[in-house]
Amino acid sequence: MASEGEVVSNKQVILKEYVSGLPKESDLQVTTGSIKLKIPEGCNGILVKNLYLSCDPYIRTRMKNLQLKGAHVDSFQPGSPISGYGVAKVLESEHPNFKKGDLIWGITDWEEYSLITEPETLFKIQDKDMPLSYYTGILGMPGVTAYAGFFEICSPKKGEYVFVSAASGAVGQLVGQFAKLSGCYVVGSAGSKEKVDLLKNKFGFDEAFNYKEEQDLNAALQRYFPEGIDIYFENVGGKMLDAVLLNMRIRGRIAVCGMISQYNLDQPEGVYYLANIILKRIRMEGFLVFDYYHLYPKYLEMVLPKIREGKIVYVEDKAEGLESGPAALTGLFVGRNVGKQVVVVADE
Amino acid sequence: MASEGEVVSNKQVILKEYVSGLPKESDLQVTTGSIKLKIPEGCNGILVKNLYLSCDPYIRTRMKNLQLKGAHVDSFQPGSPISGYGVAKVLESEHPNFKKGDLIWGITDWEEYSLITEPETLFKIQDKDMPLSYYTGILGMPGVTAYAGFFEICSPKKGEYVFVSAASGAVGQLVGQFAKLSGCYVVGSAGSKEKVDLLKNKFGFDEAFNYKEEQDLNAALQRYFPEGIDIYFENVGGKMLDAVLLNMRIRGRIAVCGMISQYNLDQPEGVYYLANIILKRIRMEGFLVFDYYHLYPKYLEMVLPKIREGKIVYVEDKAEGLESGPAALTGLFVGRNVGKQVVVVADE
Known part of the structure; x- marks a missing residue:
């Protein structure tokens, strides 16, 4: 030393x-x-x-x-x-x-x-x-991000249909578990079989799919959400967002946490189906964790016992x-x- | 008869x-x-x-x-x-x-x-x-649309910077006047010199421009909003929305009332700068007037005296x-x- x-x-x-x-x-x-x-x-x-x-x-x-x-x-x-x-x-x-x-x-x-x-x-x-x-x-920035984005921006209600992209990542795995604890149906997307297995077997997502194996993301979402999506926790942007817009339900909420698919592009991809947010009265909201650190003590109070009891894993x-x-x-x-x-x- | x-x-x-x-x-x-x-x-x-x-x-x-x-x-x-x-x-x-x-x-x-x-x-x-x-x-559907979209979705505060597209239309002309009555700075876009004159001389917009004469909508918005836009009342979609996204301020709000530029396209235009809504914490919300008709009596109470006093024109x-x-x-x-x-x- x-x-x-x-x-x-x-x-x-x-x-x-x-x-x-x-x-x-x-x-x-x-x-x-x-x-x-x-x-x-x-x-x-x-x-x-x-x-x-x-x-x-x-x-x-x-x-x-x-x-x-x-x-x-x-x-x-x-x-x-x-x-x-x-x-x-x-x-x-x-x-x-x-x-x-x-x-x-x-x-x-x-x-x-x-x-x-x-x-x-x-x-x-x-x-x-x-x-x-x-x-x-889980006990730092990504934890507060998942907590604020899901509970504050999305206001989940029991029984709602939740979709999480980049679902096995630092934030996504928590959003999925929070959604299950809130009585929601939750589906995640990720980029490999190993991650999809994690989502289903470790984090308790109801369903999960490998977006790289889907020819048609719209069709994939229709398959997993025949009733449509109430809440989308957005981590990726681009084509996935477009497919989600086509599958959102009336008064759906989209918490825009990140758009990782776009960060490396010199020219971002277009999003084509935004007009859906009118007829479906969708609220789409970007957020940064900095605005929510005042919730950290409250978040720890919720999450620490759940980690100790094994009800949330990371x-x-x-x-x-x-x-x-x-x-x-x-x-x-x-x-x-x-x-x-x-x-x-x-x-x- | x-x-x-x-x-x-x-x-x-x-x-x-x-x-x-x-x-x-x-x-x-x-x-x-x-x-x-x-x-x-x-x-x-x-x-x-x-x-x-x-x-x-x-x-x-x-x-x-x-x-x-x-x-x-x-x-x-x-x-x-x-x-x-x-x-x-x-x-x-x-x-x-x-x-x-x-x-x-x-x-x-x-x-x-x-x-x-x-x-x-x-x-x-x-x-x-x-x-x-x-x-x-003004006393029907477009009136309630402007009222609900501006006051309920955008929550304007005195001194904020407001932009309205299709600003001389049935809804836009009201949003601009509501914004002025709320102590905001308001700029409108429209598609002819005659309409731009109306905006400035009849409806009291602080500034107005003809979007058809702007080569670069981003530059136009930078000119009228050197400090950026707090509230965008969206009536048109497409390229204008993209330019607005580049010029929004932190915690800006976008009420999505319509996207008239997109309705006649078989394939809608892409919107490329959505990632701005993350760093700028923008809330973008679509709405339909049907959800707000319970406000009609309250709206009439506000607007009728103002019409009679000549403080709102149509x-x-x-x-x-x-x-x-x-x-x-x-x-x-x-x-x-x-x-x-x-x-x-x-x-x-």
Whole structure:
């Protein structure tokens, strides 16, 4: 274990330049620099050792040159490490909210050690009987995303028909389980037989299908939803959204969490059947988890007992070592991961 | 005036067959049949003389072979008269809610005299100091549409930036005036210089532009909304929607009232920039006026004094005679009308 004030080597995952198209491992570079394990004079921050890093689809958005006025999401800097959600251990703190030894989750850089100069947005981990990596997933950002998107945006009612795309991912697997706990009928789509099996056998989806094996997504949805879809939890966009629009029911709700199929396209695909939202009175709403973190305590109160009782499960795909970061992250966009993709930087 | 029991000639506007593409006058036919001015034995309906018929974009939807399960909107029958909103006078009634001489508005057939067998959904006209034709517009379905869409779906706040497309139409001209009364900044688009002048000089829009003269709708919107758009009242769809998505502000709202640019296309246009609704947390909601008629009394209470005080104005485009119906209706889809398009069937 490194001691305070020591200069240690610090591996980092650097964005080489803005990405267009499908991100490749070679768009990222693992470099080794060094860091002095000491908070600079006058800095009110904390020094952490990163333990787990979270591979999330939204990261792709930050890998391009974004120009979105006031959207509170900005681009990474080429030549600098990328950042994202992670779990870390506090080595030293000059901030009153944190002390040495605390475990936290929140935004950190993709590197072994980080100086976090504005730690106010970090969450302190209280429930340490859980696997720490869960704080990149079910107990972290994706958990609140699934919870807010499903319960706040979709307002599910017992007996409703729910469809989840990218259903075995970090968020989708939770939405499906929340839907079942709410008494809904839920179908998920995913991109491999292994994932479809997980959905049906591990997460308790009523049905699941491999979208890559469907010639006609509209026909697939008609097969699984002869009565139509009340709630669509949108993770993929593009052709799937179009097929869903054709199959929505009156007063359906679409929570738009992500559109992973579109992030790597220079020109996004067209969506053709939007006029359905008029006659069917559909509400379609985009959301970002940042707006819902006030629900985190309430969410933990709901989900922790359910995890302990085995009523909600969570599947992770762990890549070992920061060196595996570029492959793990870029694998997300071709669906290589099975479950929530995590990079293990260090054991506690 | 025809007397009870008399057989009179009855002109009708007939749909010849299902329409694809832009509706032409020749898709409709004015025929002359006859009707006995007597309610058949055992029928609990009313017999009316139609005075005004309303040309509304949604009618286009019913001119094709719709197959929308449970959407409460069905196709017209080729060979039969089309129907729509109208204002009529009761000639005879076997229904307890209506008596001879009552004026009503609601769904009626495009013909001179109609037997309405289920008059329960009709509205009785109480305020007769208003021009009767207003009950096809500001005091009828388009009025409630504008009111519900703007106030219920968009929840406007003082100072917000509002954009209305098809802004000089039956609904748009009202939305713009409601927005001004709510302390919003409002810009409208329309398809001719005459309409743009109306928007600015008659309806009090802050700005207006002719979309046909803009090479780049995105640039036009950037010009009129340097701060972006909070509320979009959507009447047209297609390319305009895409340009709006690029210019929406965080937590913007889009009330989807119609997509008139798409109704005549066999294959709708793609919408490419939907992913904006995630980062910008946009809510996009389709609605139908049927769900909001319970607000009609509240709406009348608001709007009638404002009309009487001249604080809200309404512009109509009146076509004289049922024979002019096919031209008036099809003109709507090329923007020939200036203001709310009404067909005058008969004077009271």
